[in-house]
Amino acid sequence: MLQSWLDPKPIEHLYIHVPFCAHKCEYCAFYSEPSKGDVIQRYVQALLTELSLVAPDLNPKTIFFGGGTPSLLTMAQWTQILNLISSFKWNAIQEWTVECNPATVSLDKARLMRDGGVTRISMGVQSLDKSLLERLGRVHSREMVFKSFNTLREAGFGSINLDFMFGIPGQTMETWKSTLAEARQLNPEHLSCYEVIYEQDTPLFDQLQAGDFEVNEELNCAMFEELVDSSEAAGYHQYEISNFARSDNTVGGIPSFACRHNIAYWRGSSWYGLGPSAAEYIRGARRKNWSNTVLYCEQLEKGKRAWESEEKLPALARAGELAAFGLRMNAGWPLGEFKRLTGFEMASEWKTEIDRLISLKYADLGSDHFRLTRQGLRYADWAAELFLKTE
Numbered sequence: 001m002l003q004s005w006l007d008p009k010p011i012e013h014l015y016i017h018v019p020f021c022a023h024k025c026e027y028c029a030f031y032s033e034p035s036k037g038d039v040i041q042r043y044v045q046a047l048l049t050e051l052s053l054v055a056p057d058l059n060p061k062t063i064f065f066g067g068g069t070p071s072l073l074t075m076a077q078w079t080q081i082l083n084l085i086s087s088f089k090w091n092a093i094q095e096w097t098v099e100c101n102p103a104t105v106s107l108d109k110a111r112l113m114r115d116g117g118v119t120r121i122s123m124g125v126q127s128l129d130k131s132l133l134e135r136l137g138r139v140h141s142r143e144m145v146f147k148s149f150n151t152l153r154e155a156g157f158g159s160i161n162l163d164f165m166f167g168i169p170g171q172t173m174e175t176w177k178s179t180l181a182e183a184r185q186l187n188p189e190h191l192s193c194y195e196v197i198y199e200q201d202t203p204l205f206d207q208l209q210a211g212d213f214e215v216n217e218e219l220n221c222a223m224f225e226e227l228v229d230s231s232e233a234a235g236y237h238q239y240e241i242s243n244f245a246r247s248d249n250t251v252g253g254i255p256s257f258a259c260r261h262n263i264a265y266w267r268g269s270s271w272y273g274l275g276p277s278a279a280e281y282i283r284g285a286r287r288k289n290w291s292n293t294v295l296y297c298e299q300l301e302k303g304k305r306a307w308e309s310e311e312k313l314p315a316l317a318r319a320g321e322l323a324a325f326g327l328r329m330n331a332g333w334p335l336g337e338f339k340r341l342t343g344f345e346m347a348s349e350w351k352t353e354i355d356r357l358i359s360l361k362y363a364d365l366g367s368d369h370f371r372l373t374r375q376g377l378r379y380a381d382w383a384a385e386l387f388l389k390t391e
C-alpha cells in the first residue's frame with residue numbers, strides 16, 4: 001500500500017520563516033536576529049528564489065509566515081512576495097496566516113496583506129500586564145495591542161489569533177485572569193496560550209539558573225486549569241493543549257476557527273519550510289535550512305536550497321512521531337486515519353504504552369479513536385515520548 005505521506009501529489013502546506021525582530025525577547029530561542037536593512041533585502045531576494053524553486057511542487061491549502069516578525073518587512077518587500085505568490089496562480093488556499101508583532105502593524109500594511117490574499121493574523125501579545133511585558137523584553141505596550149487589533153479588523157481580517165504566555169516569573173493568578181478576560185473582550189477567533197519554557201542560551205534560562213526566581217509548578221498548573229475552564233465557558237473550544245478557537249460549526253472535534261496549518265503538522269501532512277532555520281517534511285524526508293541568514297542567502301544566490309541537514313526516518317519511527325504529535329489534539333487520533341496514513345495499527349503496535357496510559361486515567365481508547373483525557377493532556381509531552389520508536 002502506498003502510504004499517504006509518500007503521496008506524489010503537490011504539497012499542500014507551506015511555512016515561511018522571517019528571521020528578523022526589532023529586539024530579542026528574554027525567553028526566545030527561535031532563530032531570529034535584530035533587523036538590519038541590507039540583510040533583510042538580501043533575505044527577501046533569496047526567499048523569492050527559494051519560493052520559485054519549490055513552487056512547481058506546491059498547491060497550498062495553507063500558508064504560514066512565522067518568525068521572527070514577518071510584519072517587520074516593509075510594504076515594498078511584502079509587495080514583492082505577494083506578487084510572486086500571486087503569479088503562481090495557486091487555487092486551493094483556504095488559510096493564509098501571517099504572524100505580527102503589535103508594534104509593527106499599520107493599516108496600510110494590513111490592507112496590503114489582506115488584498116494580497118492573507119486570511120488570518122496571529123499576533124504575539126504574551127501578556128496585557130505592563131510590568132510582565134517589560135519582564136519578557138517585549139517591544140510592544142498593552143495599548144499597542146488594542147490599537148493593532150482594531151487596525152486588523154479595520155483592514156478586514158475576520159480571523160485573528162492572539163498568543164499569550166503563562167508561568168511568567170512574577171505573574172500572579174490575578175494578572176493571568178485579567179489578561180485572559182481582557183483578551184476575550186476583544187473577541188478574537190483564536191487564542192494560543194503557552195507555558196513559559198526555559199530554553200538554554202536565553203537570558204530567562206540564565207536568570208533561573210542563577211536563582212533569580214523559582215518556577216512555581218503548582219501555580220502554573222492552576223493557571224492552565226483556569227485557562228481551559230474560562231475559555232470553554234466563553235465559547236473558545238480547546239482543540240489542542242495550547243490552542244482554543246471559536247466555532248460556527250465543529251467537525252470531528254475541530255472548531256471552525258482552528259488553525260488548519262498547525263493541524264496539518266499534527267496530522268502528519270507534508271509541508272515545505274522556507275527561510276533560515278525552517279524545517280520541512282516532504283514525502284518521508286525531513287530537512288532543515290541553515291540557521292544563519294547569510295549562509296542561507298549564499299546558497300540561494302547559487303540557485304540551490306539551503307539545507308543544513310536531511311534525514312529519512314524509518315516507517316515505524318515516523319509513525320511513532322506522528323502518534324505523538326496527534327496526541328496533542330483533544331480529538332487524539334482517529335484510528336482508521338492513523339492506519340491509512342502510516343500503515344500501522346496504533347492499538348496493537350503501541351498496546352503496552354496505551355494500556356499504561358489508560359491505567360493512569362490519562363487516555364481513553366474507543367473502537368475508532370485513541371485520545372488523551374483532560375488529565376492526560378497536562379502530561380502530553382511525557383505521554384508522547386512513550387510512542388517514539390526506533391527500528
Ligand code: SF4
Pocket residue numbers: 020021023024025028029030032067068069101124
Ligand atoms: S518577537 Fe517572537 S521571535 Fe522575535 S525575539 Fe520575541 S519571541 Fe522571539
